[in-house]
Amino acid sequence: xxxxxxxxxxxxxxxxxxxxxxxxxxxxxxxxxxxxxxxxxxxxxxxxxxxxxxxxxxxxxxxxxxxxxxxxxxxxxxxxxxxxxxxxxxxxxxxxxxxxxxxxxxxxxxxxxxxxxxxxxxxxxxxxxxxxxxxxxxxxxxxxxxxxxxxxxxxxxxxxxxxxxxxxxxxxxxxxxxxxxxxxxxxxxxxxxxxx
Amino acid sequence: xxxxxxxxxxxxxxxxxxxxxxxxxxxxxxxxxxxxxxxxxxxxxxxxxxxxxxxxxxxxxxxxxxxxxxxxxxxxxxxxxxxxxxxxxxxxxxxxxxxxxxxxxxxxxxxxxxxxxxxxxxxxxxxxxxxxxxxxxxxxxxxxxxxxxxxxxxxxxxxxxxxxxxxxxxxxxxxxxxxxxxxxxxxxxxxxxxxx
DNA sequence: CTCGCGACCTAACGAACGTTAGGTAGGAGT
DNA sequence: ACTCCTACCTAACGTTCGTTAGGTCGCGAG
Numbered sequence: 001x002x003x004x005x006x007x008x009x010x011x012x013x014x015x016x017x018x019x020x021x022x023x024x025x026x027x028x029x030x031x032x033x034x035x036x037x038x039x040x041x042x043x044x045x046x047x048x049x050x051x052x053x054x055x056x057x058x059x060x061x062x063x064x065x066x067x068x069x070x071x072x073x074x075x076x077x078x079x080x081x082x083x084x085x086x087x088x089x090x091x092x093x094x095x096x097x098x099x100x101x102x103x104x105x106x107x108x109x110x111x112x113x114x115x116x117x118x119x120x121x122x123x124x125x126x127x128x129x130x131x132x133x134x135x136x137x138x139x140x141x142x143x144x145x146x147x148x149x150x151x152x153x154x155x156x157x158x159x160x161x162x163x164x165x166x167x168x169x170x171x172x173x174x175x176x177x178x179x180x181x182x183x184x185x186x187x188x189x190x191x192x193x194x195x196x
Numbered sequence: 197x198x199x200x201x202x203x204x205x206x207x208x209x210x211x212x213x214x215x216x217x218x219x220x221x222x223x224x225x226x227x228x229x230x231x232x233x234x235x236x237x238x239x240x241x242x243x244x245x246x247x248x249x250x251x252x253x254x255x256x257x258x259x260x261x262x263x264x265x266x267x268x269x270x271x272x273x274x275x276x277x278x279x280x281x282x283x284x285x286x287x288x289x290x291x292x293x294x295x296x297x298x299x300x301x302x303x304x305x306x307x308x309x310x311x312x313x314x315x316x317x318x319x320x321x322x323x324x325x326x327x328x329x330x331x332x333x334x335x336x337x338x339x340x341x342x343x344x345x346x347x348x349x350x351x352x353x354x355x356x357x358x359x360x361x362x363x364x365x366x367x368x369x370x371x372x373x374x375x376x377x378x379x380x381x382x383x384x385x386x387x388x389x390x391x392x
Numbered sequence: 393c394t395c396g397c398g399a400c401c402t403a404a405c406g407a408a409c410g411t412t413a414g415g416t417a418g419g420a421g422t
Numbered sequence: 423a424c425t426c427c428t429a430c431c432t433a434a435c436g437t438t439c440g441t442t443a444g445g446t447c448g449c450g451a452g
Binding site for chain 1: 350356370387
């Protein structure tokens, strides 16, 4: 086997990501995933223990990527101001989404389909992740870099706009991930720091 | 029958809206909807011809509301500048979402579950609706009210942020619909008109 | 050569799905 | 009193779902 051939398990998750993104988890059957791999539905169970397990693997990996990217962004801007830190967080967020839009979209939209305990865990990680953005916004308000009357609604506004990228991004689109990140940083800073 | 008692059909659609919003169309069974109404699953078919028909009714009505609200907003700001027109469009959008978050959320997220012909029709109406925002943004760029380098990505950014409200809005939340509209207009204008 | 193993197959399971058929109860209109 | 009509019921249909069982094939290692 070639050294970098993706494992069968991994290829299943990638195909499932794309299908879950397009139709949603509930509307995608195990046989749909198998058909995209030119295989019988039952054959997947040699590599996978359940359908929800595939969803969990996708969501968990995507969550870890977002977390790692945000951690790196914060470390790289340790001494800088809140606006620079937020810009780095946004670039990291855009980078994770564009690197794997399927997984990112599933993470954003389909995690509700998980069982109660896993869903609760994801909700917690999601909240912690959003708090990093929230903190950067609050710090920016405190330092005068941002001019806002309500950081909670600004954070919700911004994060939804950022996450929307997972829905509409296409690798063959007009803009490269870097250009999109540029625009997103620009738009976000305008949103928060507009002249009052 | 009391004059303003909602019809049984309408009550089914309202309950279905809420369930579709929470779990998605595919993950909600006809028997789930029936259980929420304290009725057997098969009993719904006295009022409804199919599950997809319920989805279609919800989506179609929501689409009509968005269209009517946008039309009114444009008429009310016929002589004003692009920024004022966009502000009116945003207020209208927020108003429709907060008036019926279930239907709005289903319109935004679940229309993909419709059959091909209906889905295509909704996609077209959706595009036409978004073009109204796009036009206001382009007009604002032309008149100098907005300072942007790429109206397409700004429109996508903005519309996703606006639509996100359908996901996180709760009637018993901290902010009234009017206050949310104030914030959304403020944030949007900042996003588009930031000092460059 | 043979052994084991990864990858796949067919067949089938019970459960849940959307939907249909046919029937019952009660209230409103004549 | 009789007849609709609305609203609901139980029972069942065919299909699809996620999943299990058991078998086949080919290939690399000993």
